[in-house]
Amino acid sequence: MYDELYNHFTKDDYALPEVEKGGLMEVEKFFLTRECLLRFLRATKWKVTQAIRRLENTLKWRREFGIYDKVSTEHVEPEAVTGKEVLFGYDMGGRPALYLVPSRQNTDTQQRQIEYAFWMLERAIDLMEPGVENIALLINFAERSKSPSMGTALKVLEILQEHYPERLGKALMINTPFVVNVFFKLITPFIDPVTREKMKFNPQAVQDGMFDKSRLMKQWWEGDCDFEYVHEKYWPSLVKICEGRHTRWFECWRALGGKVGIKEWDYKQVDGVERAMDVKVVKSVEADKEDVATQEGRSESANEMLSEGTFMAI
Numbered sequence: 001m002y003d004e005l006y007n008h009f010t011k012d013d014y015a016l017p018e019v020e021k022g023g024l025m026e027v028e029k030f031f032l033t034r035e036c037l038l039r040f041l042r043a044t045k046w047k048v049t050q051a052i053r054r055l056e057n058t059l060k061w062r063r064e065f066g067i068y069d070k071v072s073t074e075h076v077e078p079e080a081v082t083g084k085e086v087l088f089g090y091d092m093g094g095r096p097a098l099y100l101v102p103s104r105q106n107t108d109t110q111q112r113q114i115e116y117a118f119w120m121l122e123r124a125i126d127l128m129e130p131g132v133e134n135i136a137l138l139i140n141f142a143e144r145s146k147s148p149s150m151g152t153a154l155k156v157l158e159i160l161q162e163h164y165p166e167r168l169g170k171a172l173m174i175n176t177p178f179v180v181n182v183f184f185k186l187i188t189p190f191i192d193p194v195t196r197e198k199m200k201f202n203p204q205a206v207q208d209g210m211f212d213k214s215r216l217m218k219q220w221w222e223g224d225c226d227f228e229y230v231h232e233k234y235w236p237s238l239v240k241i242c243e244g245r246h247t248r249w250f251e252c253w254r255a256l257g258g259k260v261g262i263k264e265w266d267y268k269q270v271d272g273v274e275r276a277m278d279v280k281v282v283k284s285v286e287a288d289k290e291d292v293a294t295q296e297g298r299s300e301s302a303n304e305m306l307s308e309g310t311f312m313a314i
Contacts, residue, residue, distance in 0.1 A: 043165035079116035083229030103143035126242040134169035142175035
C-alpha cells in the first residue's frame with residue numbers, strides 16, 4: 001500500500017490534477033516525506049485511493065491557502081503581538097507544546113486569525129525532533145475568554161482534520177466556563193472520534209503524567225516555569241530558530257536526493273552528525289531587570305535542555 005502511494009507521486013509525468021502548472025514544486029516534494037505518506041494512509045485506514053485524493057487535496061490547499069508565500073511571518077505578525085499563541089517547551093512524549101490563550105484575542109480579522117493558527121502549527125512542526133510527528137495543545141479559557149465564532153472553529157477543525165492528519169497528539173483545556181462547554185458540545189458532532197479522544201477537559205497535566213513539572217508553565221498550568229511573553233524578544237527568536245532548523249533540514253534533504261519519500265528521521269540527522277539546536281532561554285524576572293536572556297547551544301534532545309532548568313521559549 002505504501003509503495004502504491006509512493007509510486008503514484010513519483011511518476012515521471014506526475015502532475016496535480018486540474019491544476020495549471022501541476023508539477024510538484026521542490027517544497028512539495030520535501031513535504032511528501034515517508035512519514036507524511038504514512039500519516040495519510042493511516043488516516044484513510046490504508047485505502048490508497050482515498051489517501052491519494054486526500055494528499056492531492058492537501059497539496060492544492062497548501063498552494064491556495066498560501067502556506068509557501070502569502071502566509072508569511074510579516075503577514076501574520078499582527079496576530080502575535082499579545083502572545084495569544086505561544087510555543088514553549090515539550091511534553092513527556094517530546095511533542096512541542098503550543099499554548100493558546102483566547103482572552104488575549106486582539107483582532108477581528110477572521111481569515112488572518114486562521115492563517116496565524118496554521119502558521120504556528122507549521123512552526124511547531126519545525127520544532128519536532130526525529131520521531132515526533134504531533135503537538136501538545138494547551139488551551140486556557142480563563143480571564144473572560146472570548147470563544148471563537150462557530151464558523152471560525154469549524155473551519156479550523158476542517159483544515160486540521162483534512163490537511164493535518166495525526167498532527168494533534170493531545171489537546172488539554174482548562175478553566176472551561178459554561179458557555180465554552182456549550183460551545184464544544186455544539187461542535188462535537190463535527191469532530192472525528194479519534195480527535196475527540198485526544199481532548200481532555202480540566203486535566204492535571206503533571207499528576208496525569210503528561211508533562212514534567214520543570215517543563216510546564218507556572219501560570220495556569222501549575223508547572224515550575226515562569227514565562228512572560230515579550231513580543232519584541234520572543235517573536236524574532238522564534239522566527240530565527242524555526243527558519244534555521246527548516247533551512248538545515250531542507251539542505252540535508254537535498255543532499256539525500258531531494259525527492260518524495262525521504263525519511264524525516266534521515267534528513268534531521270544526516271550521516272549521524274549531531275543535530276544543531278538553537279536555544280533561546282527566556283526568563284521572567286522583575287520589571288527593573290532584564291526579562292529575557294538568550295543562549296545558543298547544542299543538545300542531544302530538547303527534553304534534556306529543558307531538564308537543565310532553563311526556560312525555553314520554544
